Amino acid sequence: MADINQAQVRTVKTDSKGTFDIAGLVLVAILLAAGFILNMTLGNALAIVGIKPQFIIAAYCLAILILKPNFGQAVVMGVLSAVVIQLTTSIPGLNFLTEVVGALVMCAFVRSAFGSNKVMPLVGAFVTTLVSGLLFAVGGNVIMGAAMATVLVKLPLVLGTAVFNAIVVQVLSVPLKKAIKR
Numbered sequence: 001m002a003d004i005n006q007a008q009v010r011t012v013k014t015d016s017k018g019t020f021d022i023a024g025l026v027l028v029a030i031l032l033a034a035g036f037i038l039n040m041t042l043g044n045a046l047a048i049v050g051i052k053p054q055f056i057i058a059a060y061c062l063a064i065l066i067l068k069p070n071f072g073q074a075v076v077m078g079v080l081s082a083v084v085i086q087l088t089t090s091i092p093g094l095n096f097l098t099e100v101v102g103a104l105v106m107c108a109f110v111r112s113a114f115g116s117n118k119v120m121p122l123v124g125a126f127v128t129t130l131v132s133g134l135l136f137a138v139g140g141n142v143i144m145g146a147a148m149a150t151v152l153v154k155l156p157l158v159l160g161t162a163v164f165n166a167i168v169v170q171v172l173s174v175p176l177k178k179a180i181k182r
Contacts, residue, residue, distance in 0.1 A: 020073055027180065028063045028077060032084050035059030039088060052157060053164045057102060057132055061125040061169045064106045066177055068115075070155050071107055078103030092137050104133035125169035126162045133158035 016060035016092035046053055048053060060081045064074060078100035085095040117123075137154040141147070 011172045018067070018182035020067070020076075023180075024117055027066065028060075028080065031063050032056060032081060035081075036084050036087070051162055053130060053168070054132075054161055055165075055168070056085055057099070057129050058125060058165045058168045058172075060099070060103055060174060061106050061121070061165070061182045062172060064103065064110055065121055065124070065169070065173050066180065068110055069107060071104060074103040074107035075100055091136070091140050091143055094136060094143065097139065098135040101135055102128045106129050119170070121173040122166045122170035126166035129162040129165040130158060133161055 035054075035056035035058060039053075043053050043055055059156065060077045063077055067073075069077065081103065082095040082099040085099065086092055089095055106124050106128040109120060109127070114123075115121055133154075134151075136146070137151045137158060141151055
């Protein structure tokens with residue numbers, strides 16, 4: 001009975017697929033923080049040449065690739081990403097739609113039969129960024145009252161961003177998985 005007051009080590013068993021443990025939450029936080037910093041620095045610098053990478057989208061794509069969350073957890077990642085983006089977005093609130101949908105798209109890729117393919121990070125991040133960017137362009141036009149034809153003007157920027165993010169995610173996915181042993 002004397003041992004009851006002693007500190008006991010507690011462990012929590014988790015499955016490495018589809019669950020959030022403390023390490024997974026820390027990974028999401030670190031990736032989103034890095035994405036935010038890169039958006040504010042390198043992203044703004046590259047915007048001068050016409051490419052505006054969205055490192056936060058790349059960050060949640062990487063987190064979803066590594067953690068393999070279920071769809072509900074992907075929604076949480078999308079919402080967290082949207083919260084971070086609110087600090088820099090041109091249309092506050094819209095990213096809650098675009099990033100949740102984007103996170104669900106990436107989650108669908110990861111959980112599909114294509115999920116283990118070596119080029120899945122490239123394809124998944126490209127489609128995720130494309131969907132998120134197009135939703136932002138269309139939603140922004142609706143909110144601002146602009147003609148839908150102006151979406152066509154934004155299309156090259158969205159495509160360039162999707163290509164850039166796809167390359168970033170493809171390049172970083174393997175070393176990041178190895179570094180955190182997942």
